[in-house]
Amino acid sequence: MARRADAERNRALVVRAAEEVFGEAGIDVPMSEVARRAGVGIATVMRNFPAREELIEETFLAAMRDYATAAAAAAADPDPWQGFRGFLGYLVRVQGGNRGFNQVLTTMFPGAERLEAERQAALRDFIRLVGRAKAAGKLRADFSPHDLPLFLLATSGVVRPGSEALAVAGRRLVAYLLRACEAGDTEPLPPAPGARELYRALENSSRGRPA
Incomplete structure (x- = not known):
């Protein structure tokens, strides 16, 4: 014993x-x-x-569950545009608080089934949120739910744990991104890459490997 x-x-x-x-x-x-x-x-x-992946899963499973919970809450917001804005603000806060989780958000771990299940739950709710925001006429029609990794990449390049100045910069960046997402801009966006290909490229980039 x-x-x-x-x-x-x-x-x-x-x-x-x-x-x-x-x-x-x-x-x-x-x-x-x-x-x-x-x-x-x-x-x-x-x-x-x-395996390192096992330790990463054990370390960040609770944080990934919180991420999925935040996505579910945003998707359930009576005002979908407010839910969309709030979720992006949440991403900046959580990325700025933990460098490791910042990486986990843009890296897939095929062997970490519990971690990936929470990520997929968050994506499903984000897809629902995007659909509601478009239906409300608030979100541009050509926004893709799979643009979420692009947002994560953009904000992760700015925020750093422990830096208030960069936290402020991150919030400003989100404000710019939200302006770009609002309905009314009729100029089409370039096509989005495939979600899996994008995650793979992000993972390689974060680890200094060729994309």
Whole structure:
């Protein structure tokens, strides 16, 4: 019984350390740094999380659930344009609070089924929100729900955890983006890339690999 309690304690230490390290420096931090911050050996980390993806899922699942909840709340807003505006404002706040989650939002993890299920739930609600905002005549007709990664990319390039000046800049950027999204602009947009291709390109870009 004591060994099991020790194992659970060590697992909790690893997850807590990952929350700190990934939040500060991003999800590509060496696992050895997670072990060091947790005060355990690298073997303990690897025994609990043989793949980095598993640790990322455990670390950010709650945050991704909050993201899905925010999308659902926006989709249920009686004023869909207000819901759309509020959701984009939420994205800037959450990206500015955690560098690792900033990356997770623009990276797909095929093996992390729980994480991806929450992402897909958020996308479904965002699609519903977009449809309602268009029906209300507030959102431009050619806006695609799959433009969401573009918004994430644009805001992630500005916001940084702990910087109030960049948080202000992020809110200003969202205001510009919202003006561009409003119905009334009749000039057509360039075609959107495929959603999976875009996520893959974003992931490679964030990790310094060719798109």
